[in-house]
Amino acid sequence: MNYRHAFHAGNFADCIKHALLVALLRALAAKPKPFRVLDTHAGIGAYDLSAVPATRTGEWREGIARLAAAADPALADYLGLVRAAGFPARYPGSPAIARALLRPGDALALCELHPEDHATLRAGFRHDPQVAVHRRDAWEAIRALTPFPERRGLVLIDPPFEQEGEFDRLAEAIAALRHRFRAGIVAAWYPVKHRAPVRAFHAALRDRAVPDCLAAELLLREPTDPTRLNGCGLLVANPPFGFAAAVPAILDALLRGLGRGEPGEAAGLARVTAEA
Numbered sequence: 314m315n316y317r318h319a320f321h322a323g324n325f326a327d328c329i330k331h332a333l334l335v336a337l338l339r340a341l342a343a344k345p346k347p348f349r350v351l352d353t354h355a356g357i358g359a360y361d362l363s364a365v366p367a368t369r370t371g372e373w374r375e376g377i378a379r380l381a382a383a384a385d386p387a388l389a390d391y392l393g394l395v396r397a398a399g400f401p402a403r404y405p406g407s408p409a410i411a412r413a414l415l416r417p418g419d420a421l422a423l424c425e426l427h428p429e430d431h432a433t434l435r436a437g438f439r440h441d442p443q444v445a446v447h448r449r450d451a452w453e454a455i456r457a458l459t460p461f462p463e464r465r466g467l468v469l470i471d472p473p474f475e476q477e478g479e480f481d482r483l484a485e486a487i488a489a490l491r492h493r494f495r496a497g498i499v500a501a502w503y504p505v506k507h508r509a510p511v512r513a514f515h516a517a518l519r520d521r522a523v524p525d526c527l528a529a530e531l532l533l534r535e536p537t538d539p540t541r542l543n544g545c546g547l548l549v550a551n552p553p554f555g556f557a558a559a560v561p562a563i564l565d566a567l568l569r570g571l572g573r574g575e576p577g578e579a580a581g582l583a584r585v586t587a588e589a
């Protein structure tokens with residue numbers, strides 16, 4: 314396991330994932346019944362932007378720093394949470410964002426396999442009765458920890474994409490999850506380096522007859538150089554009511570704040586599979 318999220322925290326890809334995560338969590342919290350979040354690839358939870366990993370790459374300066382400076386009203390909810398988490402000194406990862414939006418009675422399960430990152434994550438939530446931290450494989454945890462006892466909630470799948478076959482594994486996990494936990498919402502982050510793997514991923518979801526999948530994508534440039542992270546997407550299966558209507562304004566604001574004026578930059582929401 315070579316990937317360490319501390320080098321990338323707050324970069325453009327985090328901003329897209331986390332701004333949309335906030336919209337998903339707000340939709341879940343709009344109903345009074347308790348919900349649970351399973352964050353299968355949690356990282357360390359929150360990140361010190363003055364520490365060596367973040368300063369070495371400086372990726373957050375091209376991500377959250379630009380969005381915070383632009384202060385677009387369409388991102389006010391997300392940016393408010395980021396500031397409340399300590400920005401510009403710190404940046405919240407998906408666990409900190411999810412935790413901030415839990416109500417009493419809601420629950421958060423976090424999985425992280427890297428031994429050091431797991432220890433940091435566990436220490437951060439040590440005294441929190443609403444949060445369970447696991448050192449277990451994400452793909453195994455998806456089978457073991459779903460469906461949720463609350464029968465509603467979100468599974469966030471955010472793999473590092475450092476291994477071959479990650480798109481296939483993702484399509485398989487989404488299909489299995491939707492089968493065993495029909496009420497659950499699934500959000501899966503994926504890189505857009507070039508188009509072919511993304512097309513194949515979306516086709517795999519259609520082939521497996523996974524209903525009601527949307528893809529929110531943002532491209533910083535035409536995805537023609539497969540050695541670069543040219544953009545990214547969040548695949549949302551079983552989106553909550555109101556999510557599809559809210560996303561275009563969020564994506565437009567992300568593009569205004571993160572775009573560099575390169576040819577091919579674009580953002581949009583597309584339907585990948587038909588509603589059930």
Ligand SMILES: C[S@@+](CC[C@H](N)C(=O)[O-])C[C@H]1O[C@@H](n2cnc3c(N)ncnc32)[C@H](O)[C@@H]1O
Nearest residue numbers: 318354355356406407425426427450451471473
């Ligand atoms: C992209 S980072 C997660 C970032 C985090 N979700 C966020 O948004 O703040 C991916 C994390 O998954 C962990 N990881 C990689 N393979 C895993 C596996 N099979 N099971 C659980 N965690 C894994 C890595 O150590 C890394 O911390």
